[in-house]
Amino acid sequence: MVTFKDFRNNVKPNWCPGCGDFSVQAAIQRAAANLEIVPHELAVISGIGCSGRISGYINSYGLHGIHGRALPIAQGLKMANRNLKVIASGGDGDGFAIGMGHTIHSIRRNVDITYIVMDNQIYGLTKGQTSPRSAAGFITKSTPGGAIEPSLKPLEVAISAGATFVAQSFSTDLKELTAIIEAGMNHKGFSFINVFSPCVTYNKVNTYDWFKENITKLSSLEGYDSSNRAQAMATVMEHDGLVTGIIYQDKEAQSYQDLVKGYHEEPLNQQDMMIEENDLQELMKEFM
Amino acid sequence: MLHQLSWKVGGQQGEGIESTGEIFSTAMNRLGYHLYGYRHFSSRIKGGHTNNKINVRTSVVHTIPDDLDILVAFDQETIDVNYKELTSGGVILADAKFNPEKPEDCPATLYVVPFTEVAAELGTTLMKNMVAIGATAALLNLEDEVFQSVVDEIFGRKGETVVQKNMTAIAQGHVLMNDMLGDRVGAFELEQADGKHRMFMIGNEAIALGALAAGSRIMSAYPITPASEIMEYLIKKLPKFGGTVIQTEDEIAAATMAIGANYGGVRAFTASAGPGLSLMMEAIGLSGMTEQPLVIVDTQRGGPSTGLPTKQEQSDLMAMLYGTHGEIPKVVIAPSTGEEAFYDTIQAFNIAEELQLPVILLSDLQLSLGKQTVEPFDYSKIEIRRGKLELGELPEAEDKAYFKRFEVTEDGVSTRVVPGQKHGIHHVTGVEHDETGKPSEAAGNRKAQMDKRFRKLDHVNFNVPVFKNTPHEEADVLLVGFNSTKGVLEEIQPMLNEEGVKTNHAHIRLIHPFPTEEMKELIGHAKKVIVVENNATGQLANVIKMNISAHEKIISLVKYDGTPFLPKELLGRVKELLTDGNI
Ligand SMILES: Cc1ncc(C[n+]2csc(CCOP(=O)(O)OP(=O)(O)O)c2C)c(N)n1
Ligand code: SF4
Ligand SMILES: [Mg+2]
Numbered sequence: 001m002v003t004f005k006d007f008r009n010n011v012k013p014n015w016c017p018g019c020g021d022f023s024v025q026a027a028i029q030r031a032a033a034n035l036e037i038v039p040h041e042l043a044v045i046s047g048i049g050c051s052g053r054i055s056g057y058i059n060s061y062g063l064h065g066i067h068g069r070a071l072p073i074a075q076g077l078k079m080a081n082r083n084l085k086v087i088a089s090g091g092d093g094d095g096f097a098i099g100m101g102h103t104i105h106s107i108r109r110n111v112d113i114t115y116i117v118m119d120n121q122i123y124g125l126t127k128g129q130t131s132p133r134s135a136a137g138f139i140t141k142s143t144p145g146g147a148i149e150p151s152l153k154p155l156e157v158a159i160s161a162g163a164t165f166v167a168q169s170f171s172t173d174l175k176e177l178t179a180i181i182e183a184g185m186n187h188k189g190f191s192f193i194n195v196f197s198p199c200v201t202y203n204k205v206n207t208y209d210w211f212k213e214n215i216t217k218l219s220s221l222e223g224y225d226s227s228n229r230a231q232a233m234a235t236v237m238e239h240d241g242l243v244t245g246i247i248y249q250d251k252e253a254q255s256y257q258d259l260v261k262g263y264h265e266e267p268l269n270q271q272d273m274m275i276e277e278n279d280l281q282e283l284m285k286e287f288m
Numbered sequence: 289m290l291h292q293l294s295w296k297v298g299g300q301q302g303e304g305i306e307s308t309g310e311i312f313s314t315a316m317n318r319l320g321y322h323l324y325g326y327r328h329f330s331s332r333i334k335g336g337h338t339n340n341k342i343n344v345r346t347s348v349v350h351t352i353p354d355d356l357d358i359l360v361a362f363d364q365e366t367i368d369v370n371y372k373e374l375t376s377g378g379v380i381l382a383d384a385k386f387n388p389e390k391p392e393d394c395p396a397t398l399y400v401v402p403f404t405e406v407a408a409e410l411g412t413t414l415m416k417n418m419v420a421i422g423a424t425a426a427l428l429n430l431e432d433e434v435f436q437s438v439v440d441e442i443f444g445r446k447g448e449t450v451v452q453k454n455m456t457a458i459a460q461g462h463v464l465m466n467d468m469l470g471d472r473v474g475a476f477e478l479e480q481a482d483g484k485h486r487m488f489m490i491g492n493e494a495i496a497l498g499a500l501a502a503g504s505r506i507m508s509a510y511p512i513t514p515a516s517e518i519m520e521y522l523i524k525k526l527p528k529f530g531g532t533v534i535q536t537e538d539e540i541a542a543a544t545m546a547i548g549a550n551y552g553g554v555r556a557f558t559a560s561a562g563p564g565l566s567l568m569m570e571a572i573g574l575s576g577m578t579e580q581p582l583v584i585v586d587t588q589r590g591g592p593s594t595g596l597p598t599k600q601e602q603s604d605l606m607a608m609l610y611g612t613h614g615e616i617p618k619v620v621i622a623p624s625t626g627e628e629a630f631y632d633t634i635q636a637f638n639i640a641e642e643l644q645l646p647v648i649l650l651s652d653l654q655l656s657l658g659k660q661t662v663e664p665f666d667y668s669k670i671e672i673r674r675g676k677l678e679l680g681e682l683p684e685a686e687d688k689a690y691f692k693r694f695e696v697t698e699d700g701v702s703t704r705v706v707p708g709q710k711h712g713i714h715h716v717t718g719v720e721h722d723e724t725g726k727p728s729e730a731a732g733n734r735k736a737q738m739d740k741r742f743r744k745l746d747h748v749n750f751n752v753p754v755f756k757n758t759p760h761e762e763a764d765v766l767l768v769g770f771n772s773t774k775g776v777l778e779e780i781q782p783m784l785n786e787e788g789v790k791t792n793h794a795h796i797r798l799i800h801p802f803p804t805e806e807m808k809e810l811i812g813h814a815k816k817v818i819v820v821e822n823n824a825t826g827q828l829a830n831v832i833k834m835n836i837s838a839h840e841k842i843i844s845l846v847k848y849d850g851t852p853f854l855p856k857e858l859l860g861r862v863k864e865l866l867t868d869g870n871i
Contacts, residue, residue: 009688011726043707045548056715056727059688061707063551064717065544066574072508072541076548076556077707079506079534084552084708105537262527269553269706271530273503277667283497283525284664287487288318 002036004029009059020171020197020208021051021118027174028087028116029058031181037085045074047090047099049125051118051197054089068099071106074113081267082112082257085185089116092133093123096152100132107161107190112255114184114191117154118171120199121206128202138205155236155247158192159229164253165191166232167246170211171198176244183246189255196244211242218245227251289479291346294353295424298339298370299362301332307442308360308417309340312424314438316344317488317661320481324775325659326352326852331513331597337365346479350625350660350775354856357476358427359396360420362403364388371396377475381423381465383416399423399468406460415457422461429474432458487626487662491655491772492517494626494662495585496525498633499557501670504583505531506556508545510538510564513597514656515587518559539564543571543584550581551716553679553706555637559585562604563594569611572646576616577718579694579702579741581640585633585649587656588771590850599850600653602771603823605831608648609800615738617745619643620800622650624755624774626662628797629655634670635750642675643744644704650799652822654772654852673749677704682711690714690724696736700743745801753798754806757781758813763792765866766814768807770796770828772852773820779855780862789866796828802835817842818862824848 007029015021032042042060046052048067055062061084065073074088088106095103095117106115121133122140129142133154137146158166165187169177177195184191196211216239218224224245225231232248257263264271297308306327313323324343330336343353356373359366361382371394374380378396382388383403390398401423407415418439425432435458443450466473496518499507505526509519523533536542542558549556560568565586575582588604590596608620619639623632633649640647682705685691693714695702702723705712715725720737722728755774765784767777774795784791794810796803811817811832819829819842826844833839843865847853 009690038710040710040713041708056717059713061713062715063548063578064715064719065547065578066570066718069540069544069571072536072544073548073551075534076506076508076545076550077552078548079532079545080549080552080554080556081706081708101537102541105541109534260527260532262530263532264530267708268505268530269708271505273505273555273672274670275501275503275529279529280501280665280667280670283500284487287489287493287662288485 002033002038004033006039007032007059009057011057013053013057015050015053016201018200019050020120020199021054023171023174023177024116024118024195024197025054025057027177027181030174030178031185032060032085034178034182035185041083042085042087043077044087044089045070045077046088047094049091049094049123050199051089051091051124052094068094068097069102070094071099071102071115075106075109075111078111078113079257079268081269083267086113087116088113089118091124092117092119092121093131096132096154104157104161107158107163107192110164110189110253110256112189112257114181114193116181116193116195118197119154119194120197120203121151122199122203124199124202153241154194155241156233159233159236159248163192163248164189164250166248167191168194168196169244170196170215172208173244180246187249189253214242216243218243218247289477291479293344293358293428293476293478294341294356295344295358295360296339296341296356296370297360297420298337298366301329301336301338302334303362304414304417305338305340305362308420309342311417311421311435311438311442313342313488313659315434317486318437319434320483320486321345321478322347322349322661323488323659324349324351324661326654327657329598337369339366339370344478346481351779351855352852354854358424360424361388362416367391379427381420399465401461401464401468403461406464407457410453410457410460415454418454418457419461422458423465425458425462426465426469426473427476429477432462485664487664488659489626489662490517490657490659491626491629491651492587492657493521494629495559495633495649495651496521497665498630499637500525500529501630501665502555502634502637503672504555504557504637505529506546506549506554507533507558508536508542508549508556509533509558510536510542510560512561512564514589514653515559515561515564515585517656518585539567540571543568543582544574547571547575547580547582551706553677555641557583557585557637559587561587561589562591565604565607565611569613572618573612573614573616574718575646576612576618576741578716579644580716581644582646583636583640583649584646585651588650588652596850600852601822601848601850602652603827603848604650605799605823605827608650609831617643617645617742618800619645619647619748620650621647621750622770622797622799624655624771624795624797626660627665630665631669632797638671638673639748639750641677642673642749643701643747644675645744650771652771658772675704676701679706679709682709685711690726692723693725694721694737694740695723696740699747700740701747748798748801750798753796753803755795755797756793756810758792758794758810759785760790760792761813762790763814764790764816765792765862766810766817767791767793767820768796768817768828768832769820770799773822776853776855776858777820780859783859784862799831802831804835807832808836811836811838811841814841818845818865819843820845820853820858822847822852
């Protein structure tokens with residue numbers, strides 16, 4: 001039997017004590033164990049940031065790439081080997097600033113991977129500048145007079161971009177977070193999971209207590225139907241994005257792999273690479 | 289009878305000029321002639337002057353000629369823009385519809401032919417192209433049947449009557465022209481060709497076929513001139529081989545997605561031009577640092593910025609050699625012809641996997657879009673080499689001990705495993721790392737890993753790094769170039785020899801790591817080295833100087849107005865350099 005301990009390696013994270021990212025790491029490890037994935041069949045692809053280090057702290061295949069590009073790398077990997085379980089993850093700057101283009105288009109493309117954002121509303125690694133998720137008025141090193149720009153609404157963006165799975169969680173709620181990651185990994189298509197993961201060092205506003213006070217759990221809302229896109233959007237807007245749970249899921253949608261013409265059932269990386277002589281002759285004939 | 293002919297058709301973009309050129313050249317290809325075509329076009333889709341010049345020969349040709357024998361004009365602009373190329377024996381076949389006028393200083397003969405009118409009588413003015421082809425047939429003394437198979441292919445889907453009508457248009461053009469020509473009928477008759485089956489294709493198609501033959505099954509790309517044909521070809525063909533093309537949101541995604549797929553064990557690549565390559569630089573560095581194979585095609589066009597997007601230039605060289613920040617091992621390959629483009633693409637994939645690093649396959653607009661005769665590819669020469677990729681069972685490791693994916697080895701290459709393999713778990717990061725991929729900033733480790741990565745460049749297994757045509761042991765001049773200038777250099781080499789200038793020619797196919805020993809030898813046996821290239825700053829000349837100390841011999845000859853070198857023009861410039869006391 002696989003347990004979460006199988007996903008632990010012997011690397012000690014260099015996150016600050018109390019950083020929200022610890023629980024995200026634990027939740028991924030638990031979810032993978034609960035799904036009975038073996039470590040070598042999991043790949044975690046991460047971006048750059050404090051959060052980006054996560055791929056180095058899980059006993060699985062992992063690639064820590066460049067700032068904002070975890071998603072295209074993860075999609076390329078999944079296309080190469082559709083049997084792998086692929087998780088992409090990174091920070092709010094990684095996914096919503098420098099990598100925002102990839103985020104939107106990955107959602108549209110719907111390749112069967114899971115994307116987990118550790119959203120701390122700040123740039124941690126570069127020591128405390130504003131992020132697209134910082135609220136207007138938020139004071140940071142780069143916004144000494146308070147942020148002028150309004151904060152980005154990732155859930156609304158995801159829903160309007162055509163996401164087939166949108167969820168949000170809070171890193172202290174290990175049980176809910178683990179269940180959501182499991183659901184995301186089981187989802188056929190792209191699953192987008194935003195996680196409030198407080199930065200205890202540089203964000204003194206959006207603290208654990210602040211989230212506890214402001215978050216509404218969808219499970220507490222009577223009659224909430226996560227298959228209803230309009231309701232999902234309305235609920236998110238009503239609560240200014242401060243909800244947790246599975247917000248929207250389209251269980252019928254087909255993933256990108258299902259729709260690609262000629263794409264085989266068995267992984268591409270196991271197929272014969274050499275073309276037949278006959279095929280080459282046929283291809284050449286078209287130019288004669 | 290002629291051994292060579294140059295023919296050009298021109299008109300407004302979007303008027304079917306391309307198909308006129310296509311039909312004529314495909315028919316000539318099927319007769320066994322060697323062809324080299326070059327399109328002049330602008331960034332507009334409709335409107336704007338466009339022309340297609342085709343060099344037809346009974347022997348190998350890889351260049352556009354200076355002169356023009358036959359100009360088919362569908363508007364006055366075509367005459368005004370192109371008449372200077374016409375020889376005194378040349379002809380203009382112009383559509384009567386626009387009341388063509390011949391400039392006073394034009395030595396050629398103007399024939400005003402009612403292309404549009406004849407076509408209209410047959411039912412549609414669209415067929416004016418066919419009438420023009422018929423008129424061309426009269427000048428070349430070709431049978432109309434020569435065009436039958438091409439017309440069948442293009443119009444067959446529309447039914448027998450359409451095919452028939454088009455053939456009638458050709459026949460009428462032919463008859464009409466015969467009457468006008470009188471005793472000049474067949475004035476441009478060519479010697480018979482050998483009738484061999486060869487391909488007629490653009491360089492981009494050769495590259496795409498090369499990628500397919502190399503076993504590449506994923507291409508991630510973002511459209512750009514002059515690279516798009518590579519993805520467009522593979523979009524049609526890859527699904528039959530289980531693969532796919534993914535059109536990404538930008539070139540950063542294209543390059544990084546290809547890295548992800550290579551990491552997963554599939555040969556993946558991308559293709560772009562200068563602006564896209566600029567966006568990919570960080571990803572190229574990631575490939576170098578994390579030792580993930582990556583093939584990137586750069587079809588050079590006029591830069592900088594958006595530059596001259598539809599014009600010839602070779603100005604990305606330095607950026608391809610040194611574009612990424614920091615220092616990574618990288619291989620840069622530059623094929624010159626359709627044949628080389630095919631085989632070198634396969635070599636690029638092999639080297640990328642053998643050495644686990646980024647390989648840039650450099651092309652230029654003239655090679656990528658110039659349509660040329662290409663000898664059928666030899667299946668037996670296709671070889672797939674994957675180096676130290678270990679896809680079999682791996683030895684059991686100690687609990688949680690990572691696989692040494694970046695093990696320091698003698699040749700710098702480590703055993704490569706891919707996600708999904710049992711006992712192969714390791715980390716990959718663009719941060720400096722130890723042998724298992726875990727981040728490490730230790731000075732000793734840093735040096736060991738840097739040295740390991742760079743050692744790989746001593747083991748590049750590339751067939752024919754330098755193309756050589758060196759008839760002289762001691763030469764007066766060594767001509768050097770890269771990419772598509774090979775054809776024009778091959779053309780002027782015998783001309784110079786004839787004039788008593790002992791001329792050798794070297795075309796560099798593997799630019800990085802630079803074939804220093806080979807080039808040193810060649811340069812050592814030449815009084816002067818003339819480096820011919822399409823850029824303003826003499827980038828290849830500078831690369832040679834960086835590697836070989838022969839600065840006093842090296843003369844840079846550049847052209848950067850967006851047009852390719854032409855043989856007579858280049859010959860004149862070379863001779864000028866030589867009479868300037870350089871020899
Ligand atoms: C191209 C590029 N630009 C800038 C940086 C510097 N940088 C590293 S991480 C980061 C932002 C980190 O913020 P976030 O993504 O929210 O991650 P966190 O540290 O908060 O987890 C920046 C700007 C970089 N590594 N690469
Ligand atoms: S700086 Fe913030 S985000 Fe980074 S490790 Fe520390 S607490 Fe976590
Ligand atoms: Mg952050």
